[in-house]
Amino acid sequence: MDGKKVVVVGAGPVGSLAALYAASRGATVEVYELRDDLRNLETSPLNFTKSINLALSERGINALRSTGNDELVETVFQNTIPMHGRMIHTRSATGALTEQSQLYDVHGRYQRSVDRGVLNGVLLNYLDALPNVKIFFQHKLTGADFRKKEAWFEVMDRTDGSSSTRPKEIAVTFDFLIGADGAHSSTRFHLMKFARVNYQQEYIDCLWCEFTMPPTRSGDFAISPNHLHIWPAASFMFIALPSTDKSFVCTLFGPVDMFVKLESAPDAELVSFFDKHFPGVTSQLAPNDLIAQFKQHPHLPLINIKCSPHHFGDSVVILGDAANAMVPFYGQGMNAGMESVRVLFSKLDATPDRAQALANYTEERTKDAHVVADLALGNYTEMRSSVTSPLYKLRKYIEERLDKYVPSLGWATQYSRISFSNMRYSEVIKYSQRQKRILTALLLVVAAAAITGPVAAIWLYVLRHSRHRRRVLYLWVREVKW
Amino acid sequence: MDGKKVVVVGAGPVGSLAALYAASRGATVEVYELRDDLRNLETSPLNFTKSINLALSERGINALRSTGNDELVETVFQNTIPMHGRMIHTRSATGALTEQSQLYDVHGRYQRSVDRGVLNGVLLNYLDALPNVKIFFQHKLTGADFRKKEAWFEVMDRTDGSSSTRPKEIAVTFDFLIGADGAHSSTRFHLMKFARVNYQQEYIDCLWCEFTMPPTRSGDFAISPNHLHIWPAASFMFIALPSTDKSFVCTLFGPVDMFVKLESAPDAELVSFFDKHFPGVTSQLAPNDLIAQFKQHPHLPLINIKCSPHHFGDSVVILGDAANAMVPFYGQGMNAGMESVRVLFSKLDATPDRAQALANYTEERTKDAHVVADLALGNYTEMRSSVTSPLYKLRKYIEERLDKYVPSLGWATQYSRISFSNMRYSEVIKYSQRQKRILTALLLVVAAAAITGPVAAIWLYVLRHSRHRRRVLYLWVREVKW
Known part of the structure; x- marks a missing residue:
């Protein structure tokens, strides 16, 4: 040039x-x-x-x-600011606030806010x-x-x-x-x-509104500084990323209908909406501030x-x-x-x-x-839903163990390949699909073993203890054939 | 207003x-x-x-x-100018030019050029x-x-x-x-x-170039005035629509690659390309004129x-x-x-x-x-391919007979509903899909009858003439069961 x-x-x-x-x-x-x-x-x-x-x-x-x-x-x-993982905020069955940290990477690699x-x-x-x-x-x-x-x-x-x-x-x-x-x-x-x-351009059915969660009175981060915080609520969510001034930049994401409803709701309803779905947020982001920010900050669309x-x-x-x-x-x-x-x-x-x-x-x-x-x-x-699913967590767990303990397999989660490697996105997808096929096959083998094992054991037991062994054998053969 | x-x-x-x-x-x-x-x-x-x-x-x-x-x-x-149907121009196995008229509508309705x-x-x-x-x-x-x-x-x-x-x-x-x-x-x-x-906008892999086919020397239409003429050639085609001044406005449609090749080919090759794929065209549209029009007229894209x-x-x-x-x-x-x-x-x-x-x-x-x-x-x-397929013609034939002779069925081809009715496009599709399901089911019944009929007849013949009727019957039952 x-x-x-x-x-x-x-x-x-x-x-x-x-x-x-x-x-x-x-x-x-x-x-x-x-x-x-x-x-x-x-x-x-x-x-x-x-x-x-x-x-x-x-x-x-x-x-x-x-x-x-x-x-x-x-x-x-x-x-x-390093973010080592997601912090998932939910409420337990008893109503207590729970925080669960899900690390981004089994090798300790991280995102930076x-x-x-x-x-x-x-x-x-x-x-x-x-x-x-x-x-x-x-x-x-x-x-x-x-x-x-x-x-x-x-x-x-x-x-x-x-x-x-x-x-x-x-x-x-x-x-x-x-x-x-x-x-x-x-x-x-x-x-x-x-x-x-x-x-092709497409607006998805989701708007977003930004909030700032200030530092505590003692001047510290209000929640863990080294996480990307998520309050998942199935069809919508609230997230928070740390800033160097010890505040958090937070975003509410949700369907257009939800925003329309909240925009016309009385102030108290917005606060109780937050309390219900995003446990703990209003103790760090004062209700008056929350209401003011929701009203002053734009509610913006997302485009693909x-x-x-x-x-x-x-x-x-x-x-x-x-x-x-x-x-x-x-x-x-x-x-x-x-x-x-x-x-x-x-x-x-x-x-x-x-x-x-x-x-x-x-x-x-x-x-x-x-x-x-x-x-x-x-x-x-x-982000808004799967992170709380046991099956999602199981898959993440298995894949991470394979990555960590059998590195020769070249196994890695899709997330780590996207976020912590420079592999072409289209290649990442190919690897993920191959891994998914292998995992599914393994799961089927395990499931088949889990089901056929006991059934075979029962038959063997019946055969060994039956007085009418021949008759049972005949029934069995007919059963299998038919 | x-x-x-x-x-x-x-x-x-x-x-x-x-x-x-x-x-x-x-x-x-x-x-x-x-x-x-x-x-x-x-x-x-x-x-x-x-x-x-x-x-x-x-x-x-x-x-x-x-x-x-x-x-x-x-x-x-x-x-x-009324166009009562498509005129399909092809060459027979012996190399002779053939024209086949496919009427648009069994009730005589037509397009207007x-x-x-x-x-x-x-x-x-x-x-x-x-x-x-x-x-x-x-x-x-x-x-x-x-x-x-x-x-x-x-x-x-x-x-x-x-x-x-x-x-x-x-x-x-x-x-x-x-x-x-x-x-x-x-x-x-x-x-x-x-x-x-x-x-969403999408350019399809097709360019088009317009040609004018002049009237004959005696001042008449060069080909049938009451048709939309098609020279189908599988991956490309040439069409002609009549004008009131007795000329035809023609269009060459084809993949970008084909155009690129033709654009850099010697003049003679363009003419032989037309002779090979669009039989009869060069006898109405003189080679020199054809070449000049292909070079002067723009080669334009199509957008969806x-x-x-x-x-x-x-x-x-x-x-x-x-x-x-x-x-x-x-x-x-x-x-x-x-x-x-x-x-x-x-x-x-x-x-x-x-x-x-x-x-x-x-x-x-x-x-x-x-x-x-x-x-x-x-x-x-x-247009460029199916119109020459026997299966396509069979379906068109069956649907048109149903429309004409059993009007109470409310049967009609998709083409006639699109071109000769004001039914909503989305409704037309629903009817077409329903008709397609029924036709497919009918075809399966006919095919099943065509196959099972003779098989049953053979079995009956064997049964009637067999000396070992019981044995045959036993075999048959086993056959059917297994």
């Missing part, structure tokens, strides 16, 4: 990382971001949503590591320091010609004192454009005018996006949510987006012909993107 | 018809069309694509009829004559606020002599906006910012679009390809679009609360829209 001009649309974690990759390969990089600089807290319209906490795991970390900048990885790590804004800020700071990168905030992509390699941006920043009533529009040429502008990507919209894109191809010719590619938005239940959205950056540049590094490299990227990545989107959908059921 | 302001985006057949419906209900109607007036042949950028021929059938006709304007229906009819541009022009002429309708061409929808009921259009027409380098943009308020602006609908794009729309909902609040609804683009193989695209207009206004007429009427419309119509899109996809296989 030496000397090439690369335009990145979107300065979120994925766009910023892509800019770092391009810059380190000698490109002249320009980053255009619709919003204001999130590091300016006062002016940012995102003061609220900046508090989103994410689970950073191996794929995201590996993508950071592959920049070759160890200091960057260390800086990010200093802003994370990180503030999206903090991670983003660290990446932007590193970009700022590079001489071949320029970042433009408040620039909105309004059009693009991916044959002529030209894009247009509306300049929304009026700090230059211009008094024009029409927004200023600028034309920007490029050699290569990377669109990392989120689920409602403008890059994707314009790409779809050039490439024949198969595209699949598309293919992710590129057009040699001029544009889309990454992250723009190409592959998923529901948040596997904690893979950002990790997958950052991994896409690593995979994209590995293809670009391997093949000098960029059009061919992008075709290779689409070929490989769309398959994995579709798999992880489906996994994320499936994990909603797991 | 008395006194309400209705804005229609798109002045194609569906948009024009919707404007007629709204105008006849007392609304003040404004129609905004991106392109120039297609009736100005010289200025239209669509001189080529205006020659598309479509099959107008009952649903489209019924939607025209429901305007209450019999003269309009008559004017349209005068511009159509119509030029899209002519039909559109007729509708626009009727709109022009109405005092409460204004049509604006070369107006491009650039934005819309469906809460405030305001839309913005870029005025692309420079005939006012303005010398501004910036296109002029106007704001238009409305009570109700109808988006009938095609598969790449701008209305849909803006609707999706307000409603949570589940959306499903989405839900089709509306937002009480302010906007999308119709036709904008909501429900389908591949052309059932000849239902325009018919379904026009039927959507009829269904929409029946809901609006029935329910004074427009938001509720639109919700009712989405509830009913999205189901039917998805069904007809799937049917259209399935019919590609039927």
Whole structure:
């Protein structure tokens, strides 16, 4: 990319990382971001949503590591809190609060809770320091010609004192454009005018609302800091991720109908709803605060996006949510987006012909993107319901023992392969399906043995003690034959 | 709609018809069309694509009829040519050209071949004559606020002599906006910012290229005028629809790979390809002309679009390809679009609360829209391949006899219900599936009788003539039991 001009649309974690990759390969990089600089807290319209906490795991970390900048990885790590497992909060039959810790990994590997804004800020700071990168905030992509390699941006920043009533529009040429502008990507919209894109977007029947659980009066974490906390309630759930300021960022997920009902219910009902389904929460998150946050914070939808191809010719590619938005239940959205950056540049590094490299990227990545989107959908059921099932726990237990004590089998849970390895998502699924078949066969053998053993024993007993041995034998033969 | 302001985006057949419906209900109607007036042949950028021929059938006709304007229906009819069936062109084992006519309907009902541009022009002429309708061409929808009921259009027409380098943009308020602006609908794009729309678009592995087969030297139709002609070739096909000027509008449909190969092949190869697979075509469409048309006419993709909902609040609804683009193989695209207009206004007429009427419309119509899109996809296989299968012909034969001679059974082919009735698409599918189950069961009974009959006869013969009757009987019983 030496000397090439690369335009990145979107300065979120994925766009910023892509800019770092391009810059380190000698490109002249320009980053255009619709919003204001999130590091300016006062002016940012995102003061609220900046508090989103994410689970950073191996794929995201590996993508950071592959920049070759160890200091960057260390800086990010200093802003994370290890989460060793899930803490499942339920109420026992007697009504007592129970907490059950389910470790993520039998080898001690863990997730890291990180503030999206903090991670983003660290990446932007590193970009700022590079001489071949320029970042433009408040620039909105309004059009693009991916044959002529030209894009247009509306300049929304009026700090230059211009008094024009029409927004200023600028034309920007490029050699290569990377669109990392989120689920409602403008890059994707314009790409779809050039490439024949198969595209699917689906809103699932689930809304979410964020809450902050403050530290205790003594200034400590209100609940265990090293867990991702879940209050599963079958068709809905409440979760909490730790923050470095010792608060927790919590999220209520539930069907649209449930939200509609809660929105029109009296305040007391919201509190008793929490008390009933999310035991212990209201002792850490005061009822008044709970009510205020539910009313003030937006109730937002969740979207699932699949598309293919992710590129057009040699001029544009889309990454992250723009190409592959998923529901948040596997904690893979950002990790997958950052991994896409690593995979994209590995293809670009391997093949000098960029059009061919992008075709290779689409070929490989769309398959994995579709798999992880489906996994994320499936994990909603797991988090809000399966985690309490004895069969789920049994399978997890067996698989983890096999992994730990018979490592030569290469056995591992799907969760650990997704979260703690860099194996392609589509490969993970193949391994999981094979393991599931083997486990099911084993279970059938055990069940068959458990049933036929006693039956055979009874027959042997009858045969040995019967006075009419022949008659019994005859009956038996007829029985078996008929 | 008395006194309400209705804005229609798109002045194609569906948009024009919707404007007629709204105008006849007392609304003040404004129609905004991106392109120039297609009736100005010289200025239209669509001189080529205006020659598309479509099959107008009952649903489209019924939607025209429901305007209450019999003269309009008559004017349209005068511009159509009846097609009583398919003419299947193949080559026999000896190499001779064969034509086989397959009638569409046992009751003599037929499709009507119509030029899209002519039909559109007729509708626009009727709109022009109405005092409460204004049509604006070369107006491009650039934005819309469906809460405030305001839309913005870029005025692309420079005939006012303005010398501004910036296109002029106007704001238009409305009570109700109808988006009938095609598969790449701008209305849909803006609707999706307000409603949570589940959306799917898929390009199928098929391109198409249009050809014109001229009249003979004596000025007559080159082939039978009252058929839709098909040259089926398993994975691709060539079709021809008659025009009122005695030419045929023909289309080559085939996989992308086939087109890529033909595009780079020498001219002679294209002609021999036609000679091999589409027997007789080159004797009507001269090789030089064939080659020129294949090179000059665009090779275009086919898109399948499903989405839900089709509306937002009480302010906007999308119709036709904008909501429900389908591949052309059932000849239902325009018919379904026009039927959507009829269904929409029946809901609006029935329910004074427009938001509720639109919700009712989405509830009913999205189901039917998805069904007809799937049917259209399935019919590609039927047209290019099944039409030559004996089993296909047998089933069509049986079903048609049942329809004709035992009308009390209410039996009918799926094709006739889709093309010659106004039954909901989703209902048609239910009937077809029921009929298929019954036919399959009947076939099994016949097959069982055909097999068991002779077997029983042989046994009876053996029994009657055997000297060891008891032994045979014993064997038989054992046989049956075992």
